[in-house]
Amino acid sequence: MKLLLLALCAVAVAADLTVKDDLLHKQKAILKLLWKVQIPNPDQEQYRIGETYQPLQHYNNYLQFEKTKLEKLVNEVHQKKILPKHEVFSIFEKKQMQEARDLFELLYFSKNWETFYQTAAWARHHYNHGVFVYAFTTAVLHVPYQQVDLRGIELPKLYEILPNLYVPGKVVKKGYEAQYMQEDITMIPIERAHTRHTTVKDPQAFLDYFTEDMTLNQQYSIWHKSFPFWWNPERFSHDNNRQGELFMYLQHQILNRYHLERSAHRMPHVKALEGHHEIKQGYAPKMVYTNGVFMPNRPDFVKEKEYEHSKYVEAKDWEYRVKAAIDLGYVVTEDNQKVSLNSTEGMDILGRIIQGSNYQFKREYYGHLNTWAHKYYGQIQDPLYKYENVPSALQHFETAIRDPLFYRIQKTLNVLYKKYKDNLKPYTKEQLSFPGVEVQAVKVVGESRSSTPNTLITHFEEHQVDLSNVQNKEDTKVKGIVSRLRHEPFQYAITLNSKVTKPAFVRIYLAPKYDYLGNKYDINQKRWYAVEMDKFVVDLKQGQNVIRRGSMESSIVKKETETFRQLYQKVEEAIKNGEKYSEQKTVSNCGWPLHLLLPKGTKEGQKYTLYVVVTDYQEDRVPNTKIPTYQTPHSLCGLHHDTMYPDNKPMGYPFDRHIVSKEYFFQRNMMAVDVTVKNVM
Template sequence: MKSAFVLLALAAFAAASVLPGDTTDHKRVADKEFLVKQKNLLQLFVRPHQYNLYKEQAEIGKGYSLESHLADYTNAKAVKQFLHVYKQGMLPKGEIFSVFYQEYLEQAIHLFDVFYFAKDWDTFYKTACWARDRVNEGQFIYALSVAALQREDCKDFVLPPVYEVYPHLFLQNEVIQKAYEVRMQGEHYTAVDTVYKEGETYYIPANYSGWYYTQYPEQFISYFTEDVGVNAFHAYWHMDYPFWANSKYYNVKFDRRGELFYYTQHQLMARYYLERLSNGLKEIKPFSYFETQSHIPGYEPSLRYPNGKEFPMRPEGVSILNNYHVEEVFALERRIHDAIDLGFVFGKDGQKISLKEKEGISILGDMIEGTEDSTNKQFYGSLYNMLRTVYGHYADPMYQYEVAPSVLEHFTTALRDPAYYTLYKRIDTLFKEYKKLMPEYTYDELTYPGVKVESVEIEKLVTYFDNFDIDLDNAVDVGVIEDGQKVNIQARQMRLNHKPYTYKVKVVSDKAATSMVRVFLGPKYDFYGNEYTLDKMREYMVELDRFTFKMTSGENVIERNSYDSSVTVADKTAYRQLFKKVDKAIAGEEQFFVDETERHCGWPQRLLLPKGKKGGMTFRFFVMVTPFDETSVTDMKHLDFTSMPYCGVGKHGVYPDSYSMGYPFDRTIEHYDFFYNAPNMHFDDVIIFHKTAEELNIKVHH
């Protein structure tokens, strides 16, 4: 929950007040010690494909010995295990790393352990400096990023945007090629193909797949699937909740982890569908294992790894019928089907564990994702990861020809591929089967006695495309660090955005009470123009906001701005700007603020709304007020964590909402009158218009 704006009521109105505390914004000014550590951490991410250009860090790494400092780690055994693996030989520098290659993942986990179990910052930092020039750069960046997100002494540091650490994984290879040309030619570069220079900065236009020539319908929404913010959200979510991390081993609590996996992926699918509708595309179907020619779209990613290898493409209609892994995957899915039908799963010792209790959805989610917290990973496997590997490596299923990992085999790139949504659609049907076995919510479970939503007013909803700049420093090589500071190269991409909007909710209550407001957006009509039934529409309801407030007895008016949405995060500060801010703060020229609630994981604020259509597209806007159980929250600060509904609170405590994720749309709806007659709920039709930046008088450079 970010701070809600509350109308100061006139005499007839009682004011609603915001939780928690009303006066705390969770920000503090960083001191010199914090700033130096922040800068040191940022430097470790600079040009990871090159040896460390920061001499001080390189010297620290050369002079440090893990063997001589075993006492400086809380788990010396883990350090010894890493050293054994390191001496045996790890993935060489310059080779491609993917977490879906088990051998290389295990090596990265051993490296993570050394980072994670360092007793203090000094040991952690020296260990990172040691590893920076000794291990594969992909493994290093992955292990360091996850460790920085999990360590208590790193939780307030800002990591550089993942799309600027490895721009190769987010931008088409022609952009990277032009960045190389600019870097090599410097001031003698001849600006062609719309590359232009402003001051000391070169701007390279970055397009999406199908920009020049659309071959497949899915390319109409490549601006969504290839959006750097959407893919960063997916990458950071899996860093916050790494599937290989066992909670007991690392002594952390990933509260409702499996349920959060289910809900986040379900919301991603619903949001994807709203974008398809906005572009006149039909609903997608789940793939079939046994089709001789699948309906999975082809995909040409146009991406290139830093070592020069191209990401493999996939032709239209690929079949995996003859892939021997398919039988293994199908067997895992069959076991999960059986568990859902039976209402229990088998534990590691053969004991029956019920799926009918409240935590059943989380047990199922852990099982399908295949986390190390799964009740029986050996038996139920990892359907989510295996499906991606089977389709991602279809061209070389036996790993004989050293075909590079596909986009499906990285969390940073998977959402670019239309196949991801077709594959996950099948997984989502498993969760739907499970939810169908849950009883429909009763009227009493949906209503809030004594509380009525009188009305909702919403400003006009408008989307448009505007410029977004991405720093390409890490895309090019330099001889010394000063060379990189002389030439500033940026990719400029058009990204979807929306005009900020405000909505007002008038609530009448017969009592003073702390309450939760839940806001959703869903489609009104399907592809054919038929109005959705409520039960069908609920499958595509996207959560726009969730926040708490203190109601007073009488009439309460809440005013909420889209910028306050609890599901989103703002655009990340660019790498180069982040460095400048830290340097200026160290020099005492400005203040650097640390926000304890700002998350790396989060849905992009600019993509809160689907594109809509030029002439307007009708959606359903839903507001619900429910009770809020303050006793279920271990720390009220967690309500202010950005993107809390989608990203939870990580290992930091209990998910601050006692209701099922997705409530009230997570179960089958048979009694529509429960929703339309419940006084604490309100539906409204809203229209989303898509305009050009010029129509809105917004200046953009092309």
């Protein structure tokens, strides 16, 4: 039971304060830095570094970090002007965001691994644990590999690092009981609506297997660390390629997937927020922060405060200006230059403005609608902190998608996304076709022998999670068990005839056939509600080609990774045996959860249309990039941050633009088949 903790607390053999500069030792050091972050570092070596390291004495080891700025940062730390350790961190609080960003920059501009490691140990010792985890994990994702090569590093699961942001307070309470009883608890149930023995009164609760899925919440947080709204490409060494477009596409896909889950429960789509009115839908997260304070509830029918009306009016002005920019077809830069939105970069520009990651165009004029909404609606009950409320679920990327209000916010932003896309001309036949290629048949088959073609199966399955970090004691294990949605693995079988020998892009989408009342969707409704399932490259030969692709290979998903303990033990074993760690240099910590690739089915079977679109890879490829042969969830996350997004087509192509008619739209390189998704519990 204590082997891992003894390993974590062991004093390094080396006399100096460095860790070997290889991937295995880096992985081990990063894991130790993230263990029990709410208490002083249990690792003696790292604790000693944290206590004794002086960043100012190593000023020359930070690139592009001004000495005056470093002096100010260090003085604020020593004078306790930073966020106290017992307070709750929110990236949407401007002062706290700046504090986290400054720490990120210090790590980001580290000259080498030794400086990065020692700075991280120092930061863990002095900073609020929420600030530290945010800044440190974001730095691991972004630090230039020419300085500190962390390609191939696997971040541990965020819900194991900060479980208080992922599990109910009653689970945390039982974890503390284990601490006082000095015993392991291995089966704390994390309830879901379909597993409760009491009456469920809120229909929204039936979606908690989706909205409160720990991996989904974690991956949403990771995405926003991969593409921070505060990222300034002029300050850092790279621009996150197509960040704005990725942001809008991700939000669109999350909203669509949420609506598919609602349809499975015969619930309508959510509506956009309209007017300065009350918020009908309440939310009770039932979660407790590490300082013992519960995350605030929002009761039904909360009214927006009159004294906050000016902020609302300002945001509506931003929205009107964005709409006007879409209609006019251009935005204005800080130096009053017009930039077209009708270019290939138009969606990226618009997305950056809406996300708040815009540093080129008139920021005060266009605003930052997404970050504004998270803070404004997140503190709607107590905007002046009269009652000293701590941040709500909407004020953390780790918890935002739990709140039903999140989806109304995203629906509001999605209206702008659709307005932009609908203003673009429909694709021509030349833009849709792939001469010489004809898709002849498409079939989807589950892996079990009893599977029926084009019938896919979902079910709920118990899953164990390590929650040892809910308590402060170092030598007890706490495990939770939760019922989560899964699906039977399946395979696409695509038969096509090709008159050409060349590589091709295969794009697969799933679209609902009917609304929640059973009314059939038309082609434009279906294409807008479609979710991307996969996108991959194949080499076509002349004649008939049969393409088989497993669901686990999807370009959308990130496969389930090891627990913190499993990952640490694997690294320890590799070091002990003198083995090399993974040579894979573009490990992605971002991606859609594999177990949520399929929406929940129904007992009788939920009807969908599966679309397969094959396009010319030579036209779609981006110079100096390639789709990796191993599993990398590039569709929603791109590749490494100094790498171009590996697809020239707009995200969502060809379903991102208005379709004139089915007859005009469908070409020989496309095929649609009906599929059914059943849930068997």
